[in-house]
Amino acid sequence: MVLDAKIPEGPIEKKWYNHKFNLKLVNPANRRKHRIIVVGTGLAGGAAAASLGEMGYEVVAFAYQDSARRAHSIAAQGGINAAKNYRNDGDSVYRLFYDTVKGGDYRAREANVYRLAELSVNIIDQCVAQGVPFAREYSGYLDNRSFGGAQVSRTFYARGQTGQQLLLGAYSALARQVGLGTVKMNARHEVLDIVVIDGRARGVIVRDMVTGEIERHSGDAVVLATGGYGNAYYLSTNAKGCNTTAIWRAYKRGAFFGNPCFVQIHPTCIPVSGDHQSKLTLMSESLRNDGRVWVPMKKDDPRKPNDIPEEERDYYLERRYPAFGNLVPRDVASRAAKLECDNGRGVGASKMAVYLDFADAIKRQGKAKIEEKYGNLFDMYQEITDENPYEVPMRIYPAVHYTMGGLWVDYNLMTTLPGLFAAGEANFSDHGANRLGASALMQGLADGYFVLPSTLSGYIGGTDLPKVSTDAPEFAEAEKDVRDKIDRLMSVKGDKSVDYFHKHLGKILWDKVGMGRNEAGLKEAISEIRELREDFWKNVRVLGDTNELNQSLEKAGRVADFFELAELIAIDALHRRESCGGHFREESQTEDNEAKRDDENFSYVAAWEFKGLNEQPELHKEELTFEYCKPSQRSYK
Amino acid sequence: MNFNLKIWRQKNSSTPGKFVDYSVKDIAEDTSFLEMLDILNEELIAKNEEPVAFDHDCREGICGMCSLHISGEPHGPKRKVTACQLFMRSFKDGESITVEPWRAEPFPVIKDCIVDRSAFDRIIQAGGFVSASTGSAPDGNAIPIPKKDADLAMDAASCIGCGACVAACKNSSAMLFVAAKVSHLAHLPQGKVERKERVLNMVAQMDKEGFGSCSNTYACEAECPKGISVAHIGFLNKEYLKASLS
Ligand SMILES: Cc1cc2nc3c(=O)[nH]c(=O)nc-3n(C[C@H](O)[C@H](O)[C@H](O)COP(=O)(O)OP(=O)(O)OC[C@H]3O[C@@H](n4cnc5c(N)ncnc54)[C@H](O)[C@@H]3O)c2cc1C
Ligand code: SF4
Ligand code: FES
Numbered sequence: 001m002v003l004d005a006k007i008p009e010g011p012i013e014k015k016w017y018n019h020k021f022n023l024k025l026v027n028p029a030n031r032r033k034h035r036i037i038v039v040g041t042g043l044a045g046g047a048a049a050a051s052l053g054e055m056g057y058e059v060v061a062f063a064y065q066d067s068a069r070r071a072h073s074i075a076a077q078g079g080i081n082a083a084k085n086y087r088n089d090g091d092s093v094y095r096l097f098y099d100t101v102k103g104g105d106y107r108a109r110e111a112n113v114y115r116l117a118e119l120s121v122n123i124i125d126q127c128v129a130q131g132v133p134f135a136r137e138y139s140g141y142l143d144n145r146s147f148g149g150a151q152v153s154r155t156f157y158a159r160g161q162t163g164q165q166l167l168l169g170a171y172s173a174l175a176r177q178v179g180l181g182t183v184k185m186n187a188r189h190e191v192l193d194i195v196v197i198d199g200r201a202r203g204v205i206v207r208d209m210v211t212g213e214i215e216r217h218s219g220d221a222v223v224l225a226t227g228g229y230g231n232a233y234y235l236s237t238n239a240k241g242c243n244t245t246a247i248w249r250a251y252k253r254g255a256f257f258g259n260p261c262f263v264q265i266h267p268t269c270i271p272v273s274g275d276h277q278s279k280l281t282l283m284s285e286s287l288r289n290d291g292r293v294w295v296p297m298k299k300d301d302p303r304k305p306n307d308i309p310e311e312e313r314d315y316y317l318e319r320r321y322p323a324f325g326n327l328v329p330r331d332v333a334s335r336a337a338k339l340e341c342d343n344g345r346g347v348g349a350s351k352m353a354v355y356l357d358f359a360d361a362i363k364r365q366g367k368a369k370i371e372e373k374y375g376n377l378f379d380m381y382q383e384i385t386d387e388n389p390y391e392v393p394m395r396i397y398p399a400v401h402y403t404m405g406g407l408w409v410d411y412n413l414m415t416t417l418p419g420l421f422a423a424g425e426a427n428f429s430d431h432g433a434n435r436l437g438a439s440a441l442m443q444g445l446a447d448g449y450f451v452l453p454s455t456l457s458g459y460i461g462g463t464d465l466p467k468v469s470t471d472a473p474e475f476a477e478a479e480k481d482v483r484d485k486i487d488r489l490m491s492v493k494g495d496k497s498v499d500y501f502h503k504h505l506g507k508i509l510w511d512k513v514g515m516g517r518n519e520a521g522l523k524e525a526i527s528e529i530r531e532l533r534e535d536f537w538k539n540v541r542v543l544g545d546t547n548e549l550n551q552s553l554e555k556a557g558r559v560a561d562f563f564e565l566a567e568l569i570a571i572d573a574l575h576r577r578e579s580c581g582g583h584f585r586e587e588s589q590t591e592d593n594e595a596k597r598d599d600e601n602f603s604y605v606a607a608w609e610f611k612g613l614n615e616q617p618e619l620h621k622e623e624l625t626f627e628y629c630k631p632s633q634r635s636y637k
Numbered sequence: 638m639n640f641n642l643k644i645w646r647q648k649n650s651s652t653p654g655k656f657v658d659y660s661v662k663d664i665a666e667d668t669s670f671l672e673m674l675d676i677l678n679e680e681l682i683a684k685n686e687e688p689v690a691f692d693h694d695c696r697e698g699i700c701g702m703c704s705l706h707i708s709g710e711p712h713g714p715k716r717k718v719t720a721c722q723l724f725m726r727s728f729k730d731g732e733s734i735t736v737e738p739w740r741a742e743p744f745p746v747i748k749d750c751i752v753d754r755s756a757f758d759r760i761i762q763a764g765g766f767v768s769a770s771t772g773s774a775p776d777g778n779a780i781p782i783p784k785k786d787a788d789l790a791m792d793a794a795s796c797i798g799c800g801a802c803v804a805a806c807k808n809s810s811a812m813l814f815v816a817a818k819v820s821h822l823a824h825l826p827q828g829k830v831e832r833k834e835r836v837l838n839m840v841a842q843m844d845k846e847g848f849g850s851c852s853n854t855y856a857c858e859a860e861c862p863k864g865i866s867v868a869h870i871g872f873l874n875k876e877y878l879k880a881s882l883s
Binding site for chain 2: 047050051054065066067068069070072074075084086122124125126127128129130131133134135136137138139140141142158159161164165168171172173175176178179185187210239240241273274276277278279281282380383384385386449450453495497499500541543544548549551552
């Protein structure tokens with residue numbers, strides 16, 4: 001099979017415009033005859049479900065939380081990018097496009113990224129119209145801040161709760177459609193399989209998480225907007241329920257998985273404090289606007305941070321990257337922190353942390369201003385660590401945060417399984433090997449509000465979709481698979497909990513498929529993951545009943561899928577013998593420890609095709625061409 | 638640290654529940670409340686007993702999923718934090734702690750400490766939005782909004798929909814939750830057009846769901862993890878009155 005990204009003809013700034021004109025339409029009166037299944041109602045799915053409902057489609061939406069308002073998007077703190085150039089500081093659609101392609105270390109598709117930058121401006125308008133209370137200046141106009149990897153101020157924000165406010169905006173639009181009857185919202189429902197009929201995605205198998213009932217739902221198209229898979233690593237900044245189940249099932253049903261090894265490790269998180277820890281907390285990247293990162297010059301310096309004089313501190317980001325300073329992109333900042341700690345200059349009890357210091361900013365701007373900008377983050381930090389960041393520098397360390405990889409999609413956001421679309425963090429599309437801050441919210445909303453409504457209509461308008469019945473054998477077969485898996489999990493009756501296995505899996509991934517990767521480690525990881533997976537299926541203990549709410553069963557199903565995905569992450573990381581973005585192969589670095597890309601051999605998207613459990617998946621390459629942003633060694637010096 | 642726990646166990650909505658005693662030992666003080674429950678659950682699983690079910694997701698105090706009534710207070714003894722952001726250092730070593738679900742008729746128990754809060758969604762569906770369909774928006778800076786108004790709207794919009802206000806209220810009133818949404822949207826020019834229908838429809842739905850009336854005891858504000866002010870309730874009452882009179 002040859003991968004066709006379906007990139008439209010024409011100059012980059014005309015592609016989306018032309019494409020929209022060429023796409024087939026569905027007559028407003030006919031839309032309600034088409035049912036669309038939307039799995040996930042975070043920013044991407046919520047925006048898509050609301051917008052498709054407004055257009056008149058019959059939408060059936062699912063989420064595992066008890067309300068659409070609680071999707072993981074709610075936790076995004078820092079902000080959302082848009083090329084509005086309200087600051088008059090030289091920003092433009094083209095610059096956002098350029099920054100994103102460069103930030104992604106030239107592993108994203110130019111046409112998609114350009115469209116994203118173009119749509120960014122409409123997103124802000126849409127959100128303001130919904131009543132999203134973005135930060136304002138005294139003039140009453142919208143305020144901006146800066147984020148990593150950019151030299152302009154283009155990030156819009158709502159205190160430290162931007163994701164919350166954007167999600168509540170999408171949620172309110174969705175609620176309106178639910179009230180109007182165009183969208184049927186199913187909260188506490190988990191999608192466990194995709195149903196394929198005549199080569200097209202035509203439905204899903206769902207578990208009602210309260211009654212345990214297994215349901216069949218059919219439709220003309222299925223959208224997966226189920227978020228990222230960072231929780232494969234156990235400890236991450238993701239919400240506890242974030243999972244790979246829906247996209248993994250889709251992969252096993254024929255959708256290719258793109259760049260699974262591109263996992264973002266975020267530089268500013270609260271360090272791990274003990275074995276009991278269940279998740280890691282992000283301290284927003286926006287803090288790097290005002291915070292300065294440093295470590296003591298001396299190794300194993302026992303002094304308290306405030307006792308270390310200025311001249312004995314190493315502000316290593318400012319030293320190594322004078323042009324971008326503390327605002328270098330995430331992959332660069334994370335690796336630099338790891339390097340300092342590996343060299344014995346880490347701080348705190350575990351020595352696996354660096355300082356993020358606000359003393360200068362407080363001196364310059366006053367405590368009140370800092371409190372206004374970051375108050376809730378500082379409170380959260382103090383709550384967790386019992387230290388006051390207004391007085392003592394924060395301690396931070398990198399943690400798994402975001403997955404650039406995901407289901408491979410073409411320009412229409414359709415996977416290789418016709419009729420199955422993927423949006424938001426669940427797809428691989430726009431961030432290449434490293435995502436810039438404040439770009440995930442932008443991408444999720446661009447996909448949901450603007451791209452899918454056009455491209456999905458194009459698919460439905462241009463495809464002959466005979467009615468399907470949920471009595472079709474394909475539904476029965478998929479349902480049986482789901483039931484068998486549940487029965488298998490319940491019948492192991494072993495002696496170890498699901499969390500036991502998940503923690504071990506996470507440790508293998510973090511140690512060997514984390515910030516630094518090498519051939520030997522990756523090979524070990526693959527065999528260790530397999531062994532642990534076998535152990536899981538022999539010794540896991542899942543208690544409770546299947547026909548009622550059962551959190552152990554939910555977790556067990558998700559971890560079972562993480563095991564299979566983890567192996568693919570390692571396989572992908574092993575095959576990509578270059579360093580790029582968040583993927584750092586120790587064999588491929590420059591003299592000063594920067595990532596060394598290999599454009600000659602690896603300038604492609606790796607799209608993996610499932611060939612059976614324990615079989616080597618097949619690699620398909622989507623070669624990337626760069627007509628506008630010429631790849632260069634990425635430099636932030 | 639060691640703790641004696643009294644936890645509400647209830648198999649499902651149709652079976653009556655009861656308190657069951659447990660104890661946990663050697664808990665580090667920087668363990669979060671939910672992590673302490675994780676530790677208990679691991680011990681229960683090892684003993685072949687079903688773990689305690691409780692809602693949670695972000696564990697960062699923002700999703701509003703966690704909803705534990707801890708020793709008589711929604712989200713526990715500490716002010717302005719959710720249960721997931723409560724750390725064991727807030728308790729005394731050896732302390733006895735009761736853990737139960739929100740108690741309010743419109744929030745029926747599903748299992749153990751998990752309740753059904755879909756009534757809140759239906760209140761939002763009744764009017765907690767601005768009818769701005771995708772594609773219809775003017776430029777974001779077309780209408781300047783005084784910073785003061787934007788800040789007020791943001792204060793109200795910080796509500797995480799957890800339901801602690803309802804659980805705290807002896808009448809199970811949802812006034813603080815509803816007021817927060819009404820106030821958020823009414824303070825913005827975008828929300829002004831529909832403000833009358835909004836407040837009438839949301840309040841009607843609130844009543845229909847069986848939430849009680851507000852008798853100004855302000856327990857809601859005291860227990861709200863996001864510090865939503867009861868001033869919004871005053872604002873809601875005015876909005877409601879104005880809308881009903883016209
Ligand atoms: C702490 C934190 C801070 C962040 N800050 C920023 C920021 O400042 N700026 C930025 O741009 N990005 C930020 N990000 C990234 C960004 O928040 C996410 O990438 C983005 O919100 C993902 O949105 P989504 O719609 O794709 O998925 P999600 O919001 O994760 O939604 C997933 C949806 O899918 C549902 N779901 C999942 N699996 C199933 C299933 N099997 N069945 C049914 N439903 C399912 C869930 O219920 C949910 O509704 C941050 C991320 C984190 C973790
Ligand atoms: S008003 Fe406060 S207590 Fe009530 S739902 Fe909102 S955040 Fe929770
Ligand atoms: S788990 Fe999200 S607020 Fe507590």
